[in-house]
Amino acid sequence: xxxxxxxxxxxxxxxxxxxxxxxxxxxxxxxxxxxxxxxxxxxxxxxxxxxxxxxxxxxxxxxxxxxxxxxxxxxxxxxxxxxxxxxxxxxxxxxxxxxxxxxxxxxxxxxxxxxxxxxxxxxxxxxxxxxxxxxxxxxxxxxxxxx
Amino acid sequence: xxxxxxxxxxxxxxxxxxxxxxxxxxxxxxxxxxxxxxxxxxxxxxxxxxxxxxxxxxxxxxxxxxxxxxxxxxxxxxxxxxxxxxxxxxxxxxxxxxxxxxxxxxxxxxxxxxxxxxxxxxxxxxxxxxxxxxxxxxxxxxxxxx
Numbered sequence: 060x061x062x063x064x065x066x067x068x069x070x071x072x073x074x075x076x077x078x079x080x081x082x083x084x085x086x087x088x089x090x091x092x093x094x095x096x097x098x099x100x101x102x103x104x105x106x107x108x109x110x111x112x113x114x115x116x117x118x119x120x121x122x123x124x125x126x127x128x129x130x131x132x133x134x135x136x137x138x139x140x141x142x143x144x145x146x147x148x149x150x151x152x153x154x155x156x157x158x159x160x161x162x163x164x165x166x167x168x169x170x171x172x173x174x175x176x177x178x179x180x181x182x183x184x185x186x187x188x189x190x191x192x193x194x195x196x197x198x199x200x201x202x203x204x205x206x
Numbered sequence: 207x208x209x210x211x212x213x214x215x216x217x218x219x220x221x222x223x224x225x226x227x228x229x230x231x232x233x234x235x236x237x238x239x240x241x242x243x244x245x246x247x248x249x250x251x252x253x254x255x256x257x258x259x260x261x262x263x264x265x266x267x268x269x270x271x272x273x274x275x276x277x278x279x280x281x282x283x284x285x286x287x288x289x290x291x292x293x294x295x296x297x298x299x300x301x302x303x304x305x306x307x308x309x310x311x312x313x314x315x316x317x318x319x320x321x322x323x324x325x326x327x328x329x330x331x332x333x334x335x336x337x338x339x340x341x342x343x344x345x346x347x348x349x350x351x352x
Contacts, residue, residue: 069222070303071219071220072219072220072225072299072300072303072305072308073217073218073219073220073305073308074217074218074219074220074305074308074309074312075215075217075305075306075309076215076216076217077309077313078218078305078308078309078312078313079216079217079218081309081312081313081315081316082218082312082315082316084316084320085312085315085316085318085319088316088319088320088323089319091319091323092319092322092323092326095323095326095327095330096326098330099326099329099330099333102330102333102334102337103333106333106336106337157218158218161216161217161218162218163218163219163220163221163224164221166218166220166221166224167221167223167224167227170224170227170228170231171223171224171227173227173231174227174228174230174231174234177230177231177234177235177238178230178234180234180238181234181237181238184237184238184241188241
């Protein structure tokens with residue numbers, strides 16, 4: 060019979076052995092992703108920066124607008140990408156320790172790291188969406204005004 | 207002693223604070239999954255509409271392009287699906303005090319990072335191809351100029 064979950068007698072949530080193994084796997088893959096992500100950023104950011112600068116100095120208006128859009132994406136989203144990368148490393152470390160030592164407190168820290176990570180990625184996603192909307196809005200305005 | 211350690215069940219008890227963190231993470235992950243699902247659906251709709259109007263001939267080049275496009279697309283679909291399932295299972299685990307749902311959420315989390323890593327590798331390969339092509343193109347252009 061299941062006990063009711065009340066504030067006086069909270070039913071504790073428990074991660075079983077299968078869950079602990081999945082947690083360890085998730086820690087390994089998140090570490091791999093963090094390393095790949097940093098390499099990707101090192102390739103993507105300089106390329107996008109150069110490409111957007113080339114586009115900005117061109118005289119064709121739609122290309123200049125696109126150049127500014129890409130430049131804003133790179134400048135605004137870069138700091139928002141560095142913080143999640145640090146959080147991801149810390150998360151993978153804490154999750155690995157939580158899985159190895161079956162430590163609830165480490166799991167708490169790992170979940171706090173991943174909460175902050177998802178929050179910052181979510182914020183950068185909102186910023187990216189707003190930039191894209193602004194870009195398409197400007198393009199639409201240019202098309203309408205040229206007719 | 208060693209035998210005791212071997213037979214001891216490996217479990218992690220989730221603290222109330224960790225539960226709150228998990229719940230908030232699930233909310234953000236659900237938002238990101240929805241934000242990712244919208245452009246994915248748009249790509250499918252545009253592709254189907256385009257293919258219906260202009261039938262694409264099945265030749266070697268088109269099939270190769272299709273496979274190259276389909277692989278990252280399917281990886282992105284898998285990532286979105288894992289994110290959705292993770293957030294739903296975490297919410298279920300916390301609201302219904304369901305330990306098996308939490309195990310399922312962790313399994314999805316592992317798959318999420320795995321698929322995302324593969325997607326990143328594929329994206330990086332595309333990026334490297336683009337860089338090489340750009341360098342090659344500008345090199346030949348500059349040769350033409352001189």
